[in-house]
Each structure stands twice: as C-alpha cells, then as structure tokens.
Amino acid sequence: MKIDNEIRVRTGDCLLDACRALLGEERVLTGTSMDPYLEDWTGRFIPSTQDRPHAVLRPRSTTEVAAVVRLCAEHSIAVVPQGGRTGLCGGALPVVGQPCVILSLDGMATIRRIDTNARTLTVEAGVVLQSAQAAARDKGLVFPLTFGAQGSCMIGGALATNAGGSNVLRYGNTRELCLGIEAVLADGSIVSDLGGLRKNNTGYDLRHLLIGSEGTLGIITAAVFRLAPEPRVRVAGFMALAQLDTAAEVLNRMQDCTGGAAEAFEFMSDRATEMICQAFPDIRPPLESPAPNGIFFELASSRVSDAALDTDGSPVLHSAVLDALGTLMDEGFVTDAMIAQSEQQRLDLWRLRESVLEAMMHHGPVYPFDISLPLSRIAEFLSRVDPVMQQIGFVHVTVGHLGDGNLHYALTAAPGHDWNALPLDAARTVILDVLTELGGAFSAEHGIGQDKLDAMRYHKQPAQLAALRAIKSALDPEGIFNPGKLLPDPHA
Ligand SMILES: Cc1cc2nc3c(=O)[nH]c(=O)nc-3n(C[C@H](O)[C@H](O)[C@H](O)COP(=O)(O)OP(=O)(O)OC[C@H]3O[C@@H](n4cnc5c(N)ncnc54)[C@H](O)[C@@H]3O)c2cc1C
Known part of the structure; x- marks a missing residue:
C-alpha cells in the first residue's frame, strides 16, 4: 500500500467523514486529542510524524467495529487495534509509514455474562483485566489471569498477546483460559463463538489463530473464559534455594506434599529484590540476607480439608507447606525461608514480585x-x-x-x-x-x-515463518491489520 501524500490526505479525510457519521464526532479523535493513544507503557515506541494515524476511533459495539473495518478496507487504510497499551513490544502503536487509524477497544467494556453454574465469564475486549477479576470474585469465583499490568491492560490485549503472568503454573495462560472468541475479520465479517463449549472439534479453531496474533489477523471484540473456584486458603512465602538447578525438584516436592496446590513459583534474583527495594523504599526484602536464587511462592486450595485448622491452630495447607520447607532445609535444598503470617504480608510479597518492571524503569x-x-x-x-x-x-x-x-x-x-x-x-x-x-x-x-522482528527473522524456523505468512495472507489478504508487527518484511 504505497500512496502519495495528497491522495493519502484526501483518502483519510473521506474515511474520517464516514467514521464520524458512523460513530459520532466524539468517538473520532484527531489532532492532539490522539496524544494519549500514541504512547505506551514503555515510552519506547512513540510513532514518528509519518506514522501518526489519521485518527483514533473508539467504537462501542461489535457491529460498529465491523463497519469501521469495512470502511478502512474500502479506503485502503490500515487498522492498528489497541487495548490498554501495556504491551511491551510496541504492538499497539503504528509503524512503517502506512496510512492508518488506531482502533481503540476502550469503548467496549461491558461484562456481558457470568454463568456461575458453568463457571464462565463473557466479557468485551475493552474490559480492564482487574474489572474482570472483580466481577468473578463478586460471584465467589476466580478469573485467575494475574500480572503487574492488570489495572490497565484489557481483555482484548491479553488475548491478542496470549498473556501469561504469575498463575500460569496452575491455571494456564490466556489461551488455556479462553473457551471462545467473537471477532471481526478483515472483510468486516463477524465470527462469534461465545457458547462456552468445552468441546468443539468442528474444523480449524479460529480462536487459537486469533489468540497471540497481536492484532494482525482480526479484531477481538469479546470472549468467554473459564473461571475457577475461589481458594479457601492461601499460603505465600519466600525461600532461598542453595542451587538454581534444583528448582524443578523443589517445586515438584512442594506439589507432591500439597496435592499440586502451587499457584506461583517465581524466581527473583538478589539484584532484582535489591532494585525493587531501592526504587520503593516502603517494600522490605523478604529475607534477612540477600538470596541469589530467591523464590516467591504461593500455594492455594479450595478444599475444605486444606482450610481446616490443625492442632496448632493453622490451616492444614499451611502446616503441609511448613513441613515441606523444613524437610527441604534439612536436606540442603533450601537455605532460608519465610511464610507470610498475615494477609497483609502475603499482599506485600505479591507487591514485591509485581513491582519489578516498574523498578527497572526507575533504575x-x-x-x-x-x-x-x-x-x-x-x-x-x-x-x-x-x-x-x-x-x-x-x-x-x-x-x-x-x-x-x-x-x-x-x-x-x-x-x-x-x-x-x-x-x-x-x-x-x-x-x-x-x-x-x-x-x-x-x-x-x-x-x-x-520489537522482536529481527529475532523472528533469524531464529524462527523458516518453514514455520512461511506457514505464518500463509495464514496472514489467507485471513488478511490486503494486509490491513496491524502492518509491520509480528511478521518481518520478507523483502527487507
Ligand atoms: C508492569 C507490567 C507487567 C507485565 N507483566 C506481564 C506478565 O507477567 N505476563 C505477560 O504476558 N505480559 C505482561 N505484561 C505485558 C502486557 O501487560 C500484556 O501483553 C497485556 O496483555 C497487553 O494488554 P493491553 O490491553 O495493554 O494491550 P496493548 O498493549 O494495547 O496491545 C497489545 C497487542 O495486542 C493487540 N490488541 C490489543 N487489543 C486487541 C484486540 N481487541 N483485538 C486484536 N488485537 C488487539 C495490539 O494491536 C498489540 O499488538 C506486563 C506489562 C507491564 C506494563
């Protein structure tokens, strides 16, 4: 799509008139009102003047998204989908000087349904992750996706990047939590699979193509997720491993002693802990001495028997973790350890873990x-x-x-x-x-x-890269979705 500047301006104006008629004036941002949408959390990928979009469009419904995509396709204008702009690889900001609009999903933030019997949650793409978690918690359930950006990142962005986080060990990443997706394809058609089916082997699964596609194959507008029961008891702590190469054995031993209750098993080097405590002086190091191989862990259970109190007055799960740690220390695997003694101490440990990226930015x-x-x-x-x-x-x-x-x-x-x-x-x-x-x-x-196009070019197997390009050209033949992302230019 190489277009000279005059045609580019005329085409853009014509598209914007059509978008204003469709969405209303206030949902078509231009000029400086676009500025907040042109910067992401990293601050590393600010678009150059020639990459500035014609507009930021903020549709409120799936049909509006579909209509916008059809208009953009007619005018040969690329579409850059955007959620909470917490992505760390610059995927949500325009690049490569191609005429484009940003399509922000922040106007689609409805929690459509919680089915407590089926334990499913249906949400729109612009719902902030923390709001989805809160909606599940209100019904006594857990939406387990958890990471440091949860107060800003949106469901569509989490799906488009197949986000992981600290609970993947127990619950899987976004892909594993997702049961179905509603999305708009490059011709403006809507595909919808929000029935919450656990089993559906009726051909290629578009959900799995769209998850992790970083906005290059379609615009995700809603999704249905599985929920988990709320744990009755949680035990969090921090330990110092004698050797990092025993980590898998230590994790397996803790799993074996607790019926597989590990939710988080997070490595934190002494330098990382030190950097966090320097950046945020109210955060205390969890152990007295620096631990080169520190591990923040949390185990949780929704079983009544694990939450029942032992003879010493602590929950059974707590005692099981304490016993496991004692044995691991006796055997020399672990040199020091602590267990949170209150909910506040547990939250403090989570804050320590989740502050690391911000601490790095300060550094x-x-x-x-x-x-x-x-x-x-x-x-x-x-x-x-x-x-x-x-x-x-x-x-x-x-x-x-x-x-x-x-x-x-x-x-x-x-x-x-x-x-x-x-x-x-x-x-x-x-x-x-x-x-x-x-x-x-x-x-x-x-x-x-x-950010990682070079690594993709040189380290992805050539046959895999060719297959990814074939999928891209089948689903988005004109290349209107998020150009310059995920796939390196084969001609560069
Ligand atoms: C402090 C911090 C901690 C983090 N921790 C983790 C972590 O532990 N694990 C992890 O996996 N990530 C982590 N991240 C990265 C980031 O939060 C995730 O990638 C998140 O899922 C991005 O969501 P977003 O709404 O901000 O998406 P954006 O940044 O807006 O977009 C990300 C990508 O998704 C595309 N996209 C967005 N919405 C849609 C849509 N509706 N349809 C199609 N494409 C879309 C965009 O085009 C872009 O390519 C962290 C980020 C920060 C800042």
Missing part, C-alpha cells in the same frame, strides 16, 4: 529479554551466558515465572560502565544463540510486536 537503561527454556536447561543457560555478559560490561537482573520455564532476563550496565558504549547487539546475539541451542524461545509471553 535507568535496561534491556529486557523475555525467554523460555526447558526447566532442566535454565541453570545451564545462566551459567553459559552470565560470564560473557559480565566480560562485556553488563550485569543481569533476573526474575521469572520459573514454574513455566520463563525468565525475564534484563541487562543493565555493570558499575563503572556507560550504557551507551556497551555492545548490546553482541549481547543479544550471544543470548539468542545459546537460547536457540538449548531449545528455548526468544519470546515467552510478551510477543513480537515491532
């Missing part, structure tokens, strides 16, 4: 990798990569959803080094090469967006 220049590895290769990855990083002037600040083999491995300048003079490209090459050799993935949960 100064940081380059985050979001990688996953087979659990058995994590320690090897770190032992191979860390010395090289140190040698070339970086230190890493690492946290991770360890139970899922997912590390957020962030590089920062070692003391005495100037970030701008450090060889980031060389560091990236080393990390991605070792990762590929060990069978890892270069994006575990944040997606590709505009």
Whole structure:
C-alpha cells in the first residue's frame, strides 16, 4: 500500500467523514486529542510524524467495529487495534509509514455474562483485566489471569498477546483460559463463538489463530473464559534455594506434599529484590540476607480439608507447606525461608514480585529479554551466558515465572560502565544463540510486536515463518491489520 501524500490526505479525510457519521464526532479523535493513544507503557515506541494515524476511533459495539473495518478496507487504510497499551513490544502503536487509524477497544467494556453454574465469564475486549477479576470474585469465583499490568491492560490485549503472568503454573495462560472468541475479520465479517463449549472439534479453531496474533489477523471484540473456584486458603512465602538447578525438584516436592496446590513459583534474583527495594523504599526484602536464587511462592486450595485448622491452630495447607520447607532445609535444598503470617504480608510479597518492571524503569537503561527454556536447561543457560555478559560490561537482573520455564532476563550496565558504549547487539546475539541451542524461545509471553522482528527473522524456523505468512495472507489478504508487527518484511 504505497500512496502519495495528497491522495493519502484526501483518502483519510473521506474515511474520517464516514467514521464520524458512523460513530459520532466524539468517538473520532484527531489532532492532539490522539496524544494519549500514541504512547505506551514503555515510552519506547512513540510513532514518528509519518506514522501518526489519521485518527483514533473508539467504537462501542461489535457491529460498529465491523463497519469501521469495512470502511478502512474500502479506503485502503490500515487498522492498528489497541487495548490498554501495556504491551511491551510496541504492538499497539503504528509503524512503517502506512496510512492508518488506531482502533481503540476502550469503548467496549461491558461484562456481558457470568454463568456461575458453568463457571464462565463473557466479557468485551475493552474490559480492564482487574474489572474482570472483580466481577468473578463478586460471584465467589476466580478469573485467575494475574500480572503487574492488570489495572490497565484489557481483555482484548491479553488475548491478542496470549498473556501469561504469575498463575500460569496452575491455571494456564490466556489461551488455556479462553473457551471462545467473537471477532471481526478483515472483510468486516463477524465470527462469534461465545457458547462456552468445552468441546468443539468442528474444523480449524479460529480462536487459537486469533489468540497471540497481536492484532494482525482480526479484531477481538469479546470472549468467554473459564473461571475457577475461589481458594479457601492461601499460603505465600519466600525461600532461598542453595542451587538454581534444583528448582524443578523443589517445586515438584512442594506439589507432591500439597496435592499440586502451587499457584506461583517465581524466581527473583538478589539484584532484582535489591532494585525493587531501592526504587520503593516502603517494600522490605523478604529475607534477612540477600538470596541469589530467591523464590516467591504461593500455594492455594479450595478444599475444605486444606482450610481446616490443625492442632496448632493453622490451616492444614499451611502446616503441609511448613513441613515441606523444613524437610527441604534439612536436606540442603533450601537455605532460608519465610511464610507470610498475615494477609497483609502475603499482599506485600505479591507487591514485591509485581513491582519489578516498574523498578527497572526507575533504575535507568535496561534491556529486557523475555525467554523460555526447558526447566532442566535454565541453570545451564545462566551459567553459559552470565560470564560473557559480565566480560562485556553488563550485569543481569533476573526474575521469572520459573514454574513455566520463563525468565525475564534484563541487562543493565555493570558499575563503572556507560550504557551507551556497551555492545548490546553482541549481547543479544550471544543470548539468542545459546537460547536457540538449548531449545528455548526468544519470546515467552510478551510477543513480537515491532520489537522482536529481527529475532523472528533469524531464529524462527523458516518453514514455520512461511506457514505464518500463509495464514496472514489467507485471513488478511490486503494486509490491513496491524502492518509491520509480528511478521518481518520478507523483502527487507
Ligand atoms: C508492569 C507490567 C507487567 C507485565 N507483566 C506481564 C506478565 O507477567 N505476563 C505477560 O504476558 N505480559 C505482561 N505484561 C505485558 C502486557 O501487560 C500484556 O501483553 C497485556 O496483555 C497487553 O494488554 P493491553 O490491553 O495493554 O494491550 P496493548 O498493549 O494495547 O496491545 C497489545 C497487542 O495486542 C493487540 N490488541 C490489543 N487489543 C486487541 C484486540 N481487541 N483485538 C486484536 N488485537 C488487539 C495490539 O494491536 C498489540 O499488538 C506486563 C506489562 C507491564 C506494563
């Protein structure tokens, strides 16, 4: 879609007139009223002047979204879908100088239905994750998707990035929680599968194509999710592992002692904890001494027997976790540990874990990798990569959803080094090469967006890339959905 500037302006004006007639003047933002929609949480991907969209459109219903998509297709104007702009790879902001509009889903924020018997929740794409969680909680149920951006990110964005977070270990990621999707395709047609069926083998599952497609295959307008029973008892704590390579064994032992009650098993290096406590002085380190291999954990159960009180007055689950930790300490797997003694202490531990990204932003220049590895290769990855990083002037600040083999491995300048003079490209090459050799993935949960196109080009298997491109051209032949994201340009 290469269009000269004059035609571009005329086409844009013509589209905007049609959109105003469709949505109403106040739902078609132009000029400076677009500014809040042109910046994301990272602040890294601000569109250049030539990437500024014609408008930000804010439809209120699926039929309005469909009509907007049809208009954009007629005018050859690309559509950049946008949720809460907390994505970390620049997927929700325009790029590549192609005439476009931003289609914000923030006007579609209705909780359509909660079915307490079927334990399902049907919500529109613009519902903020925390509101979906609260709606489930009001009915005594849990929408388990949990991560630091939950106060701002929206359901459509979580689906489009297949977000993970801290409870994936127990409940799965967004894909596993989703039972069906309503979406608008590139020709403006609406596909709807909101019946909440657990079984439906009637051909290719469009839901699974749209989840994780980062707005490149369709606009998600609503979805139905499975809910879980509210836990009756929760036990959270923090432990220091003697060796990181025993993490899988420690997790399995805790699972075995509690009937598989682990909800979170999160790696936090001593540097990460220190950085958080520096950025937020009211957050206290969980253990007295720094723990290079710290683990924040939470176990939970909805079983009456786990919530019943033991002879010492604490819930059975609490005693089981305490016993397991005692044995792990006796055997030398764990060198120190604490268990939250109150709900406030439990929430404080969660705050510690969820403040890490913000603490990194306070710290100064940081380059985050979001990688996953087979659990058995994590320690090897770190032992191979860390010395090289140190040698070339970086230190890493690492946290991770360890139970899922997912590390957020962030590089920062070692003391005495100037970030701008450090060889980031060389560091990236080393990390991605070792990762590929060990069978890892270069994006575990944040997606590709505009940020990881090079990694996609060089580290995705060529046959897989070809299949993804074939899917894209089948579902979006004119390339109107979110150009310049997820798939690297084959001609560049
Ligand atoms: C502090 C913090 C912590 C985070 N922690 C985690 C974490 O633990 N795990 C994790 O997975 N992510 C995490 N993230 C990343 C981010 O929150 C998720 O990717 C989130 O799901 C994005 O949702 P959003 O509504 O902000 O989407 P946006 O950023 O607005 O968009 C993200 C992508 O989805 C597309 N999109 C948005 N809405 C739609 C729609 N309705 N239809 C089609 N495409 C759409 C956009 O085009 C874009 O490509 C974190 C982010 C922050 C800032």
